[in-house]
Amino acid sequence: MEPASRLDYNHKLSLREFPYIVRWRDDRCKRCGRCTAVCPVKAIESTVKVQRLVHSEGPAPTPSAARKVIQVVEQVTDMERYCTGCGSCTLVCPNEAIEPEFNFQHKFYHYKNKGGEPFKRGGRRNDPSVSTLDKLKFTRISMLTDPALDAGRHEFRVRTLLGRILPPEELPLKTVGGKLTVDKESRGFIPPVREIYPIMIGSMSVGALSPPMWEGLAMGVAYLNEVEGLPVVMCSGEGGMPPRLLRSKYLKYFIIQIASGYFGWDEIIHALPHMVEDPAAIEIKYGQGAKPGDGGLLMAQKVLKLIASIRGVPQFIDLASPPTHQTKYSIEEAVAKMIQSMSMAWGFRVPVYPKISGTKTARAVLNNLARNPYAAALSIDGEDGGTGAAYNVSMDKMGHPIASNIRDCYLDLVRQGKQNELPLIAAGGVGKKGNLAANAAALIMLGASAVSIGKYIMQAAADCFGDEYNRCNLCNTGRCPRGITTQDPKLYRRLDSDRVAERVVETFKAADVELRKIFAPMGRSTELPIGMSDGLGIEDKAMADRLEISYVC
Amino acid sequence: MCRLAAITSDKYFSPMENILALETMKEGHDGSGLGLTLKDLGGDFEGLKKYPIMSGISSNDGRKTLDAYMKRNGFKLKREWKPRIKPVKSITQRENYFARVYDYPDSFKGKSPREKEDLLMNTRLALRKIGEPDGSIFIFSFYPDVITLKEVGDPLQLAEFFGLDKDGIRAKVVLAQGRQNTNYAIYLYACHPFFIQGFCTMTNGENTAFVPIREFLTGRGFPGYMGYNSDSEVFTHILHYTSRQLGFPLHYYKDVITPLKAADIEQREDRQALRLMKQSLRPLCIDGPNVVIGFTPDGTCFMVHDSKKLRPGVVAGVKGKYALMSEECGADKAVPARDKSKDIFPMKYDMVIVSPHAKEVTVWNQLQG
Secondary structure: OOOHHHHOOOOOOOHHHOOEEEEEOOOOOOOOOHHHHHOOOOOEEEEEEEEEEEEOOOOOOOOEEEEEEEEEEEEOOOHHHOOOOOOHHHHHOOOOOEEEEEOOOOOHHHHOOHHHOOOEEEEOOOOOOOOHHHHOEEOOOOOOOOOOOOOOOOOOOOOEEEOOOOOHHHOOEEEEOOEEEEOHHHOOOOOOOEEEOOEEEOOOOEOOEOHHHHHHHHHHHHHHHHOOOOOOOEEOOOOOOOHHHHOOHHHHHEEEEEOOOOOOHHHHHHHHHHOOOOOOEEEEEOOOOOOOOOOEEEOHHHOOHHHHHHHOOOOOOOEEEOOOOOOOOOHHHHHHHHHHHHHHHOOOOOOEEEEEEOOOOHHHHHHHHHHOOOEOOEEEEOOOOOEEEEEHHHHHHOOOOHHHHHHHHHHHHHHHOOOOOOOEEEEOOOOOOOOHHHHHHHHHHHOOOEEEEOHHHHHHHHOOOOOOOOOOOOHHHOOOOOOOOOOOHHHHOOOOHHHHHHHHHHHHHHHHHHHHHHHHHHOOOOOOOOOOHHHEEEOOHHHHHHHOOEEOO | OOEEEEEEEEEEEOOHHHHHHHHHOHHHOOOOOEEEEEEEEOHHHHHHOOOEEEEEEEOHHHHHHHHHHHHHOOOEEEEEEOOOOOOOOOOOOOOEEEEEEEEOOHHHOOOOHHHHHHHHHHHHHHHHHHHOOOOOEEEEEEEEOEEEEEEOOOHHHHHHHHOOOOOOOOEEEEEEEEOOOOOOOOOHHHOOOEEEOOEEEEEEOOOOOHHHHHHHHHOOOOOOOOOOOOOOHHHHHHHHHHHHHOOOOOOHHHHHHOOOOHHHHOOOOOHHHHHHHHHHOHHHOOOOOOEEEEEOOOOOEEEEEOOOOOOOOEEEEEOOEEEEEOOHHHHHHHOOOOOHHHOEOOOOOEEEEEOHHHOOEEEEEOOOO
16 A cells, blocks of 8 residues: 555646646657747756666567656646646647647636736637627628629728818818818818728837837838838837837837826927827827726836836836826816827827727717817727736626627717717727638728727737637746747847738738728728628627627528 | 619700600619609799699598698698509509699798708608608609609509600609619619709619718708618718708719729819818718719709719710710610710719700819819
């Protein structure tokens, strides 16, 4: 009988409790050590074991047992070093000897609260089910009675407007000699409006992203505008912008974000007199779909010299953006004042709009903004949006799906006849399953003027490992194995900014073709089919009723 | 796809001319409806030009309701025209077809034309609201010097049914549409031409941008922007909205429904205005395939296409008489004696405008402004 002490493993967790179990093959492993070196969380380690081998030689069995010490790669059973399933080990392994496997039975969330600290991570909501956006189909196909357009031949204008648009009744126009002209004497305010591509890159800051990632996105966006003629814009996120970019002609492709921490704004304000172009817009962030009601946090380990200088803070300190914006207290006064101040800083030449997280109360916000002639748009970020760092509970359980939120808001505007005046920007889970153009088109037909992407572009352009099975999701730790969300040069040198830029361009060009492939058979090409809800159908009666679209089966 | 036949002339002519033109295009309509709108009326109506004419259909009960309503609101019946119905086998006869000439209520006699127009439209809408649920009253137009006839059936048979071949009814502008029903129900209010406050259009093809346009129009807060039993009704309302409500010259209708791309706008003299218009009227952009034929209150007729010209259309004729047709055979029937080399086939940037009394035709090019 074994002594009791050798059977008592109650102090240890079994690998079954872990979200990913590392499958390691002894016969394939050549013990090079690359996997253990690359693992961002040290979930595997090289160790030795005693192995008993039975050996027999000759025509008759003559078994003899020998014990020898062998070197193995073993997964640790420490929750603080759980395997995130990123698969970096598989990538570096020369012999396909190691691979993490998702464990559906895991009890990870039961244990990941050591020291009373709830689980924090990056990424997006861990819900691998098919989202509403992916359930939407385009069912109004032009056939015979109204010939479909040719996506390859006809001229397509896949563009949208960002900025407050005057109602036609208020246009300062007069007729002179049979032609319309702008009445200079009317002195009415004509708000700035940008014509942009309807898919934009959402707010991800310098700091949250590594230098090559942010630079790659920025280069890709500039190329799309300057060479490909696709006016894609990108939001800076909260954390300022590289000073040289602020003073460059490329600033017009960027939306500068201001959030509760005001990080980077000292530099931006100082750069104002030297700006040769106006930014595309100013986004005031009041909320984020991934973590509604939560502020931002850039961990101290990510605040290196460059980040500290851009943000105007000391190095290596935690940078918390408070959950509550100081101008959040009253939408009628404080928020309006914020919009006014930002507008004033650029001489009312730049659209200024707020971004909120998806919420049941979005319509209240919207209706208020509809009454504010300086509010240029409303960006709503749904629950499937991503983030660099948040509590798991905020990401998984807080927030509102974007589809019904955007639809409600659009229909509210329709009831007021203002659907063309205040553009709605939808975000949160666009391209979650890789269907970027289809998700974007669906949101547009539900009423969005534009959509914003974040996580998708990280996956498509920089091979982010993250998925809805909690894979990787290490953005908050600064140990991103792909070099996307880290400030550690050892990690980010894995990422080539030129390659990121190339992928951004490829992604948008492909999405553009796909959008035409959606719009052409529906007979739309000249204007974006915003609110063309008769084109949508869904195989779910309740969802069809809720979204006021047709139920198809 | 519906077939369209419009004729404008400096002399009064019978709407039979339009019907016969439609007959030559018979392959393109299926008898799911005929709509006729006559403007600048002759014959018995020539001396009644300043009085509004209510055109419609009612049951006997509906007629009583209508009479009571009009009396209650101070309208005085001056004259009533009824088509001399000749029963035709394939056409289900309704009880009363009428065009009634009214005098304005006393309280409106000194009012401005716009106020009078609003009164007439609101009266039409009120009667539609009363009569539509049980089908007892259909009112198609209520406006001075305009008569509208609509019924389900084959155009030629309907002409016989209404006795148009024998009746002396004449006009200087007649729009006729032979309907080919597609996505929407066969219904009298879905039948073109559509009319609102002096503006009238008929269309063929489907309007793929119908829902956003409808939502934009209904959001304008103008009571007349309703109905939409056909996706083509929005074309009439866009014309009314841009011309009457916003006061834009007629050719800007083209710039609203098929806006130019940014680079082309820059070439236009009125680029500043166009840029603003394109933004503010973005939801009114159509994507075709459509040809729109219509008239405005002063009797100007026009033809315009979607931005890719996915539908045919021709304007042909001689000074004093022009035909605006969806097919050339219709023009051949309506104005056979003409120089065919001068026929105008408007292209995607063109808007053909025929001045009142068919005096002259101009082709306005959107690129050149």
